[in-house]
Amino acid sequence: MFTISTQRAETTPTMASSPPPRNQPPRLAHDLVERADVLHAWQANRHKSCHVLLGPAGSGKTTLALQWRSRLFSQGFDVAWMSAQPDDEPEALMDALFAAFDAITPEICQELHLLYNRDGQFLLSSTLAISLIRSLERHGRDTLMVIDDYQNIRAHQAHAMVQTLLDYAPPNLHLLLISRQVPPLQLERLRAASQLHELDVQDLRFSLQDTQEFARQRLPALAPEAVHRLHQLTDGWAAGLQLFVLGMQAQPKRTHWHEPVKNAHDFVAYFNREVLHHLAPERLHGLLRLSPVHHFNEALVVAMLGPSAGQDLMSLLEAQRMFIMPMDEPRAGWWRFHPLFRELLLERFEQAPKELQRTTRIRLGNWFGEKGMLRDAVQLLVAAGEIDQATDWIERHARELFLNGELQRLVRAVAEIPRSYLKKRDSLTLWLGWSQLCYRQFDACQESIDRLEHHLQQQLQHAQRGRSALPPTSPEQAHACMLQFSLALQTDDFSRAQQLLPHMLHMRSQSDAVLQGGRRNLLGWYFSHQGTPAQAREYLLGPGQYREDGSPLQDSSFGNMMSLALLGMTHLHEGHYRQAEATLRAALSKAEAALGSHCEAACNAAGLLCEVLYEINDLQGLRELLERYGDAIDKVALPDARLSATLARSRLLALDHNLAEAQEVLVRLENAVSSRKMLRITAILLYEQFQLSLREHALSEQNHGCLVTLAALAQRAADKQHHAAEKISHYATLAQAQWQAHQHQRHDPAALRQLQALAASPQLARRLQISAIALPALALQRAGQDSAAEDLALQILEQTQASDMVRSVLDLDEASLQLLRQVHASRSKNHPILGFYAARLLKLADEEQASLTHSAVAPRLPADALSERELQILSLLANALPNKRIAQALGVSPETIKWHLKNIYTKLSVFSRNEAIVVARELGVGLPSAEQKLALR
Numbered sequence: 001m002f003t004i005s006t007q008r009a010e011t012t013p014t015m016a017s018s019p020p021p022r023n024q025p026p027r028l029a030h031d032l033v034e035r036a037d038v039l040h041a042w043q044a045n046r047h048k049s050c051h052v053l054l055g056p057a058g059s060g061k062t063t064l065a066l067q068w069r070s071r072l073f074s075q076g077f078d079v080a081w082m083s084a085q086p087d088d089e090p091e092a093l094m095d096a097l098f099a100a101f102d103a104i105t106p107e108i109c110q111e112l113h114l115l116y117n118r119d120g121q122f123l124l125s126s127t128l129a130i131s132l133i134r135s136l137e138r139h140g141r142d143t144l145m146v147i148d149d150y151q152n153i154r155a156h157q158a159h160a161m162v163q164t165l166l167d168y169a170p171p172n173l174h175l176l177l178i179s180r181q182v183p184p185l186q187l188e189r190l191r192a193a194s195q196l197h198e199l200d201v202q203d204l205r206f207s208l209q210d211t212q213e214f215a216r217q218r219l220p221a222l223a224p225e226a227v228h229r230l231h232q233l234t235d236g237w238a239a240g241l242q243l244f245v246l247g248m249q250a251q252p253k254r255t256h257w258h259e260p261v262k263n264a265h266d267f268v269a270y271f272n273r274e275v276l277h278h279l280a281p282e283r284l285h286g287l288l289r290l291s292p293v294h295h296f297n298e299a300l301v302v303a304m305l306g307p308s309a310g311q312d313l314m315s316l317l318e319a320q321r322m323f324i325m326p327m328d329e330p331r332a333g334w335w336r337f338h339p340l341f342r343e344l345l346l347e348r349f350e351q352a353p354k355e356l357q358r359t360t361r362i363r364l365g366n367w368f369g370e371k372g373m374l375r376d377a378v379q380l381l382v383a384a385g386e387i388d389q390a391t392d393w394i395e396r397h398a399r400e401l402f403l404n405g406e407l408q409r410l411v412r413a414v415a416e417i418p419r420s421y422l423k424k425r426d427s428l429t430l431w432l433g434w435s436q437l438c439y440r441q442f443d444a445c446q447e448s449i450d451r452l453e454h455h456l457q458q459q460l461q462h463a464q465r466g467r468s469a470l471p472p473t474s475p476e477q478a479h480a481c482m483l484q485f486s487l488a489l490q491t492d493d494f495s496r497a498q499q500l501l502p503h504m505l506h507m508r509s510q511s512d513a514v515l516q517g518g519r520r521n522l523l524g525w526y527f528s529h530q531g532t533p534a535q536a537r538e539y540l541l542g543p544g545q546y547r548e549d550g551s552p553l554q555d556s557s558f559g560n561m562m563s564l565a566l567l568g569m570t571h572l573h574e575g576h577y578r579q580a581e582a583t584l585r586a587a588l589s590k591a592e593a594a595l596g597s598h599c600e601a602a603c604n605a606a607g608l609l610c611e612v613l614y615e616i617n618d619l620q621g622l623r624e625l626l627e628r629y630g631d632a633i634d635k636v637a638l639p640d641a642r643l644s645a646t647l648a649r650s651r652l653l654a655l656d657h658n659l660a661e662a663q664e665v666l667v668r669l670e671n672a673v674s675s676r677k678m679l680r681i682t683a684i685l686l687y688e689q690f691q692l693s694l695r696e697h698a699l700s701e702q703n704h705g706c707l708v709t710l711a712a713l714a715q716r717a718a719d720k721q722h723h724a725a726e727k728i729s730h731y732a733t734l735a736q737a738q739w740q741a742h743q744h745q746r747h748d749p750a751a752l753r754q755l756q757a758l759a760a761s762p763q764l765a766r767r768l769q770i771s772a773i774a775l776p777a778l779a780l781q782r783a784g785q786d787s788a789a790e791d792l793a794l795q796i797l798e799q800t801q802a803s804d805m806v807r808s809v810l811d812l813d814e815a816s817l818q819l820l821r822q823v824h825a826s827r828s829k830n831h832p833i834l835g836f837y838a839a840r841l842l843k844l845a846d847e848e849q850a851s852l853t854h855s856a857v858a859p860r861l862p863a864d865a866l867s868e869r870e871l872q873i874l875s876l877l878a879n880a881l882p883n884k885r886i887a888q889a890l891g892v893s894p895e896t897i898k899w900h901l902k903n904i905y906t907k908l909s910v911f912s913r914n915e916a917i918v919v920a921r922e923l924g925v926g927l928p929s930a931e932q933k934l935a936l937r
Contacts (some may be wrong), residue, residue: 015936033213038203041517042068045197045774046075047142051176052183052188052198057339059204060238061178062148062325069146080145084152085294091412093158104143108135110598117636123853129164131631133899139171150179150341159184166190166897175246205236216239230347286313288352289360291345292380295327295336304360305366358384369393374409378416387421389430398431401545403513406426407435424453426476433483437490438557442676445487448806452480475515478507482518486557489525492639492678494723497526504898517545517558524566525638530760533570540567554594554601561591561601569608569640569736574768577615578804584609598632603824607641609631610648615767617806617844619655622648627902631895631920642669643681647688651807656912680724686710687731694742694927730764731866737775752776767808770796774816793823794831801837809841810848817845865907871902877913
């Protein structure tokens with residue numbers, strides 16, 4: 001049966017608010033031997049980019065690193081510590097990375113977490129690494145990133161990400177890799193630049209003095225000659241020393257020890273013989289039952305063994321330090337076994353009766369499920385063969401994970417469940433469908449919807465015995481309908497959305513936050529696009545949504561913060577830019593304050609605000625917003641916000657005379673939306689590309705190509721009776737008229753009337769209305785009808801002044817601006833307010849033109865101030881190659897190229913590709929090498 005949990009908060013298990021404790025570093029015990037000599041030498045190398053600590057298991061690598069970490073804390077360093085487990089997939093490693101940096105400040109990984117959690121897959125390593133590098137640059141403080149047990153990392157994506165961090169690390173980032181094996185990374189460049197500090201087993205071995213201090217702390221009565229013998233038997237191996245102490249404590253009357261313990265093989269044999277053999281059976285049994293878990297606390301031990309036996313075992317482990325390591329704050333009370341010890345216990349556990357293994361894992365899994373640690377619970381229960389119980393826990397936690405935006409945790413938990421079981425649990429298919437939608441996996445989402453609707457239809461037919469389907473009233477039907485409606489909006493399929501609209505309007509649910517918030521925001525989005533913003537605002541300004549526990553629903557697409565961003569979108573669609581600016585700035589500020597700078601609501605508000613800032617001519621604010629949110633908007637934002645940011649970015653690049661890059665920005669989004677048959681957005685992007693091509697008279701072939709493609713798209717939309725056919729036709733008509741004007745062709749009277757009707761259409765965006773008025777105004781002026789031309793020019797000023805528009809006027813061609821100057825000179829006395837506005841606009845236009853004509857070239861840095869890689873990129877840039885081609889030539893990602901270009905612009909004191917190219921030529925940076933040319937073919 002398809003059911004959606006509506007449990008109250010007091011009956012729902014508390015979700016873990018952060019990754020499992022195994023991602024936290026061990027806590028440094030207060031009575032460990034301090035390796036003063038090693039630490040002093042290490043301290044002198046603390047500012048190097050990379051530190052590698054190599055040694056076999058049990059050699060004290062982690063303890064030594066913890067001691068160094070403690071010293072760095074006292075010197076103002078921040079330290080992010082993560083550990084890799086043998087079974088870690090890339091997703092688990094990312095969880096560990098997030099937890100490590102969140103322990104410093106959540107701001108460092110906010111953008112990275114958003115990009116990763118909303119992509120649905122392990123992104124390009126360079127994308128993740130560059131995001132982290134940028135955040136750490138802003139963070140400013142010296143930061144050590146520690147990766148313990150690096151030898152457990154198998155995923156090539158993870159190695160590539162670490163390599164990118166090493167290659168492009170800012171001065172304040174330092175990496176420490178702790179491993180049993182040499183990491184498969186390219187460290188030669190760092191070694192040659194004296195940026196690599198390496199320690200190995202020789203550095204890790206205890207000196208005789210260290211062994212004496214160790215014995216003094218643990219066995220103060222041990223004779224000096226016995227200490228010397230102990231050092232010989234262990235060769236200074238840390239685990240061997242600790243193991244001998246355990247043996248001596250277990251057998252205090254024994255006086256002679258002959259077997260050496262210098263490696264992991266010796267450890268296993270000795271531990272079995274001298275330690276585990278002497279444990280009481282109930283204690284050994286308890287240890288084996290804990291071995292399947294990565295971490296434990298006293299509550300878990302007591303739950304598994306009972307109060308008496310559990311407390312007894314914990315006392316033994318803590319008193320004898322039996323190869324357990326305390327987890328660091330903020331999870332005091334959590335422990336983990338030393339890897340050598342856990343491997344030994346697991347080997348014994350797997351030799352136990354199968355039924356004991358199964359029941360142990362079931363009890364452990366259910367305990368973790370009660371504590372909200374879903375990943376541990378599902379893995380343990382699936383390993384025990386209890387798929388139904390594992391699925392139950394996912395269903396209980398799915399709603400909260402979804403509303404918290406923790407889609408990765410939800411999807412990965414569902415991925416542990418065999419596909420055959422998903423067919424039995426439609427609620428899991430629902431939540432999987434929502435996650436697929438958020439990941440923009442639209443085809444997979446549609447498959448999940450089809451599966452849901454098929455099952456629901458069968459249920460409905462069975463219940464109604466052939467009666468026609470009614471509007472959805474049950475939670476199951478409502479969720480399926482809303483998921484389909486949301487998919488239609490995400491894919492710009494407003495025809496399908498219109499078919500579902502009656503069901504959405506009749507949907508009622510007073511207790512389901514997902515249904516309430518989703519219905520409000522989705523209907524607001526829909527009616528804003530339908531040209532009825534007032535109706536959209538009726539929904540968006542409705543009562544706020546609350547979770548079952550009474551707390552406001554802030555995050556996710558259905559939260560109150562997203563409602564505010566969508567409210568700003570309604571003003572933007574109306575062309576009320578000042579109102580849109582105020583609303584979107586408020587939405588961005590509130591979302592950042594409540595949820596952090598990189599949350600879904602903030603990214604959507606920022607994307608929409610980009611278009612507003614361009615129009616009101618706040619170009620510096622736009623640059624800063626794109627620098628901060630650009631990548632996140634591309635990966636996370638709704639189609640409208642992503643389109644707004646893309647248009648603003650392209651127009652800004654065009655202002656900087658970066659026409660090739662401006663075109664590339666548009667083409668990249670066009671490729672993404674055209675593959676999803678999003679005709680309306682494709683038409684907008686084609687029209688914008690056409691506008692760019694008009695700026696360079698030499699691109700007539702490209703002009704005509706855009707024109708033909710746009711006309712064909714309009715015909716295709718009309719033939720299919722597409723919901724946006726009229727809007728697409730408007731774009732094609734306006735482009736054709738602009739092409740004729742560009743070719744100095746005369747417009748016939750019918751064409752002029754068509755343009756004037758087009759300008760009056762509410763379906764046309766305000767910026768395009770200005771262009772649609774300017775064209776017939778110029779045509780009338782050329783025909784000698786100056787008065788009629790001035791009437792239309794006055795209409796341009798009236799419309800732009802009423803909407804607080806600036807760039808729509810400044811971006812007009814010189815002939816249109818000259819006509820506006822003529823109107824200002826002849827009619828401003830009769831329109832004082834309009835005259836003041838026109839004077840301000842024309843002054844801005846004159847200043848902009850003067851800046852282009854008389855701009856002085858800033859002092860340039862010498863070529864040797866750029867790195868070798870930056871010079872390579874500048875060389876390719878000088879040959880007018882777009883970012884994608886440069887990335888192909890150098891074997892890196894476009895995101896890496898963008899990051900390098902930012903640094904190049906800063907060093908050369910320029911703001912655009914064209915300026916950088918001019919400087920490149922001044923510096924004598926030439927053509928690409930033969931190898932680079934070959935790579936470009």
